[in-house]
Structures are given as C-alpha cells and as structure tokens.
Amino acid sequence: MQLRLHNTLTRRNEDFVPADPQRVTMYVCGPTVYNYVHIGNARPPVVFGLLARLLRRRYPNVVYARNITDVDDKINAAAKDAGVPIEAITSRFAAAYFEEMDRLGADKADLTPHATRHIGDIVAMCERLIASGNAYAAEGHVLFDVASYPDYGKLSGRSTEDMIAGARVEVAPYKRNPADFVLWKPSTPDLPGWDSPWGRGRPGWHIECSAMAEAHLGETIDIHAGGNDLMFPHHENEVAQSTCAHGGKVFARFWLHNGMLTFDGRKMSKSLGNVLVLHDLLEQYPAEVLRFLLLRAHYRQPLDWSETTLAQARATLDGWYTVLRDLADIDVAADDRSVPTEIEAALCDDLNTPEAFAQIARLAANARAAASPAAKRAAKAALLGAADLLGILQHEPEAWFKQSAGGTEVDxxxxxxxxxxxxxxxxxxxxxxxxxxxxxxxxxxxxxxxxxxxxxxxxxxxxxxxx
Structure with missing residues (x-):
C-alpha cells in the first residue's frame, strides 16, 4: 500500500516516493542539551521514530539522523552558573536524553551528529554562502542576506514582514536588513569558540543543522521533520541557507511538523509554571503510558496533557494487558506476530495513529471474545503484531501490573x-x-x-x- 505524508511545503498529503529507494534519508531536529528535556521534546523522536520504523518495513536502507545541539547560549549560561566547561553540561544531559528516549521506546537514530564535531563543515558552508553572494561578514559576524533568496517564507507561508513582526528579531548595526540571521558570531574570551576566517567565534543555531544534514545525508534529503514551533525561523532559515549553499538544489523534499503539547488546554511555558520535565514524568508513570499518550493524537494536531489523559492512557493499556493476561496460556510464535493490514494502512495514511489504536481496540475485543484455541491464538497474534509496530504491549502482562508508578517492579x-x-x-x-x-x-x-x-x-x- 502507498505511504502518504502531509508535506508542510506544499500543504497537502502526497505519495511518498524517495529520490533513491536504495537510500532513504530523514533528518529530525534534536534537543539543545543544557538541561533535562520536557515532554514536548519527546514527541518528535517518538512520532518520527515510528515513521522510521514504517519506512524500514518498505525500503532496504533508511538513514535516520537526529542531531544534538551542544553549543548554544543556554548551554553557555548553564556551564557558567555551574562553573564547569560546556562539555560537562552537554555530555550529562545528552546521556540523560538518550536514556529517556530508550525508555520511551523511541527508535534509535542511525546517526547522531553533534554540532561541535562539525565546526569545519559549518565554516565551509559559511564561506560558500559568502562566495555566492548570499551571506556577508560584518564585525566578526557572518549573516545570511535574506533579500538574496526570493523564496524566503515559502515553507511557513508568511511574508518577510509578517515573520519579522511575529519574531524576536535582533536589531544590530552590522545587519543590512533586520531579517538577516546569524551564521557565525564572535566569542569573547570567556565563551567557547573556534578559529575561523572571521576571528574566534561559534556557529549560529540554524547553520548547524544544514551543515550536519549535508555532511551525513547529502545536499538533498527525503524527509526533514520536527516540531511546528521550529517552522519559523529555524526551518525557514535552514531552507534558505541550504538551498543557496547547494546552488539552488532542493534541500528537503518532504517537510513534516508535529503539533505542540498543551497542559490542561493551556500552552506549556515556563512563565505559567506548567512545563513538564520528562525526567520527572518517568519517575511517576510507566514509560509505555507516556509513549501511548504521545502517539494517541494525530501527530499534526495539538496534544493535551493532563492527569485525566494520563489516567485514560493507563486505563486503556491496562484493559489490553488484561486481555493478554487472560490469554497467557495461549502460545504465539514470534513468526506469527505479523502486522495486520488495517494497522499498516492506518499508519500509511499520514501516520494516522488514532485510527491505528482504534483498530488495536477492535483486535483486543476480538481476542477477548475468541472461543476456540485456534481463534484465541490467531486473535492474540494479530493483537501482538499490531502492538509491536506501535511499540506498546511490550511487557509480560503480570509484570505490567506489578510495576510501580515509575515503571520499576515492586518486591x-x-x-x-x-x-x-x-x-x-x-x-x-x-x-x-x-x-x-x-x-x-x-x-x-x-x-x-x-x-x-x-x-x-x-x-x-x-x-x-x-x-
């Protein structure tokens, strides 16, 4: 069956056909590692990890990259407050991030490029953009000249004026235009920095992803994904600088964006004090409950997070685990746990996880109602096969019911x-x-x-x- 994905660039669902079926490429924006991530940061790796899983069922070689931003002003501030080098901060919180993604069952990326390991690639891309007339150096900075790229704003669907009005644009005397964005900036002696043709400095945020995607996946990639809060300015800037650095070639053929999380119907923000840290949530709830809730709504829609939705998620999983516990004496061979057609069809429809879970509920009902041993075995196999693809029902039923709130087993x-x-x-x-x-x-x-x-x-x- 044909995989169809909603392409933000064209604003419609399209048949996904890779440029090279022998090498399908996908890049997902990862975290800036200056602290523990919040639950919203977990939605892209869980959702788009599921997409990677689906792609791997269809193509022999999928190269999935998810980066780590390990040089940033927030990291610098955290290191200064702690009195340690930035590496002490980034290594600690990158390790925590990987461990937390593993607990959520997020599919591992094939590549995890770190910005600090690609400084040479970043400098080289800046030099090419200056040579092509798309960037300029000024007072130790390198800036992208937005006016040099007529398609700027096409991804987000907004004019340059609208984007400037809706963003925190730094007004600086060295800029030709307020919308011009930084590719490279100078570092004072107390800040991390690397030698460059423009003096000791460090990269801007946007250029990092363009350079890392080029280094590992090539000039044109099949899929670029991330949260819709990154659409502008981050992804818009990536498109501009990558397209210009590659002589006009398309940077990403498909753009996918997931919706944001809300908490009891309100936007999560530090000012409201309702930011939920994943590290803490994993101490309070089984990881599979969090994964289920992250996937329950369609990825492009907002996802409301509350005690009620968490309780509903746990109750749903408890019900399905009860079915499996009641069928504990029915053996199902691993080879019999194939994915039912209706599950794959739902996911091929732009990752329609709500429909996939509705089908799992139907499969659980069938298993509950099965009478003969053969019918029970077939129903259990179908339920497990479907659950395996979604990354749920991965515990033995008795172990599931005997774990503590944070997922560890009691005595x-x-x-x-x-x-x-x-x-x-x-x-x-x-x-x-x-x-x-x-x-x-x-x-x-x-x-x-x-x-x-x-x-x-x-x-x-x-x-x-x-x-």
Whole structure:
C-alpha cells in the first residue's frame, strides 16, 4: 500500500516516493542539551521514530539522523552558573536524553551528529554562502542576506514582514536588513569558540543543522521533520541557507511538523509554571503510558496533557494487558506476530495513529471474545503484531501490573506473601485479618482483585486506590 505524508511545503498529503529507494534519508531536529528535556521534546523522536520504523518495513536502507545541539547560549549560561566547561553540561544531559528516549521506546537514530564535531563543515558552508553572494561578514559576524533568496517564507507561508513582526528579531548595526540571521558570531574570551576566517567565534543555531544534514545525508534529503514551533525561523532559515549553499538544489523534499503539547488546554511555558520535565514524568508513570499518550493524537494536531489523559492512557493499556493476561496460556510464535493490514494502512495514511489504536481496540475485543484455541491464538497474534509496530504491549502482562508508578517492579515476593496470607485468612473466615492485610497492601499501592482464577494483584497510583 502507498505511504502518504502531509508535506508542510506544499500543504497537502502526497505519495511518498524517495529520490533513491536504495537510500532513504530523514533528518529530525534534536534537543539543545543544557538541561533535562520536557515532554514536548519527546514527541518528535517518538512520532518520527515510528515513521522510521514504517519506512524500514518498505525500503532496504533508511538513514535516520537526529542531531544534538551542544553549543548554544543556554548551554553557555548553564556551564557558567555551574562553573564547569560546556562539555560537562552537554555530555550529562545528552546521556540523560538518550536514556529517556530508550525508555520511551523511541527508535534509535542511525546517526547522531553533534554540532561541535562539525565546526569545519559549518565554516565551509559559511564561506560558500559568502562566495555566492548570499551571506556577508560584518564585525566578526557572518549573516545570511535574506533579500538574496526570493523564496524566503515559502515553507511557513508568511511574508518577510509578517515573520519579522511575529519574531524576536535582533536589531544590530552590522545587519543590512533586520531579517538577516546569524551564521557565525564572535566569542569573547570567556565563551567557547573556534578559529575561523572571521576571528574566534561559534556557529549560529540554524547553520548547524544544514551543515550536519549535508555532511551525513547529502545536499538533498527525503524527509526533514520536527516540531511546528521550529517552522519559523529555524526551518525557514535552514531552507534558505541550504538551498543557496547547494546552488539552488532542493534541500528537503518532504517537510513534516508535529503539533505542540498543551497542559490542561493551556500552552506549556515556563512563565505559567506548567512545563513538564520528562525526567520527572518517568519517575511517576510507566514509560509505555507516556509513549501511548504521545502517539494517541494525530501527530499534526495539538496534544493535551493532563492527569485525566494520563489516567485514560493507563486505563486503556491496562484493559489490553488484561486481555493478554487472560490469554497467557495461549502460545504465539514470534513468526506469527505479523502486522495486520488495517494497522499498516492506518499508519500509511499520514501516520494516522488514532485510527491505528482504534483498530488495536477492535483486535483486543476480538481476542477477548475468541472461543476456540485456534481463534484465541490467531486473535492474540494479530493483537501482538499490531502492538509491536506501535511499540506498546511490550511487557509480560503480570509484570505490567506489578510495576510501580515509575515503571520499576515492586518486591513481588513480599507482595505475594501478603496476598497469600490474605487468601488464607479469608478461607479461615478471619475477615478482620483479611481486611488488615488488604489495608497493608493498599498502603503499598497494591490492589487485589478476586477472580474466578484466583486473586490477582496490581500496583496503582494513590489516587486510584479504593477508599
């Protein structure tokens, strides 16, 4: 079936056909590593990692790059406050980012270029842009001449005047035009810097991605993706400088942008105090709950984050894991876990994850209703095959229900001893002792469910416990 993607550049869904089916290239903007990332930073690697997974099912060689920005004014400020070199800040928070993406099940990039390792490529691109008349040097800076690129604004669909009015444009005497943006800037002795034809300095933010994409993927790439907050100025500037540096060649054939996260219907911002740090969320919720919620809405739409949506996500996954727990005695071979056609069709429709999850709900209902062993095996295989592609239902059901809020497993043996003691007390009709043990378990965050198959227990958050 044909993969169709919404191309921001053309503002329509298009058949995706790579320039070279033997080498499909994708670049996703990664984080600036000066602190722990917030939950919004996790949406692109999860969503576009899923796209990489889908592409790899269709093409023999997919080269997926996701960069790390490790030189930036925010990094400089964090290093100065801590009294350490910038490498101490960037290495710590890059490592944290990788670990957190792994926990979310975000597909690993094939390449993770770091800006500081591409200073030579950045300087060379600046030199080419000056030589072509698209950039100029002034007072230790190199600036891109926006007026030299007539298509500036095509990606974001706004005029230069509108973009200037809606952005924080630095007015500086060395600029020919207020919209001109920095490719290279001078560094004072207390700041990180590298030698260049224009003096000791450091790169501007936008030129980093253009240089790294060129170095690893080539002058024209198939897909460039990131959050829609990057469309202007970052991606607009990337298009301008890359196109001009490459003699007019198309920089990215497809542009994909994911929507932003809101918190209880309001934009996340530091001023509102509602920025949710992923590092903290992973201590409070199983990573798979966060992944499910990041994928639940269509990637191009805003995604509202709240205690309610988190509880709904956990309840949905609990329901599907319950189906798998009830089918624990049905063995399914790995080779039988193929992806159902309707799941792949949904994802080929511009990553329609809401439809894919609706299909998984239908598959779970089929598995729940299956009667014969053969029907149960086929239904379970279909459910697992679908879930594998989406990166959910990756735990053994019993382990899922016995993990703590942050995803670590509780002391299973200690809990089981208490559950067994409660069962024995009930059989002996010692209900006072049974209730006492129940209260002890509740205090531990464990709820026991009495079923026809015997008692089952699971760990819940404090606000999910019965009174």
């Amino acid at each position: 299973v043996e200690a809990v089981q001893r208490l559950v067994d003691a409660r069962t024995a007390a009930k059989k002996a009709r010692d209900f006072a002792e049974s209730d006492r043990i129940r209260d002890v378990l509740l205090a531990m965050g464990v709820v026991v469910e009495d079923t026809a198959q015997g008692p089952r227990w699971k760990v819940v958050k404090s606000d999910e416990r019965a009174d």
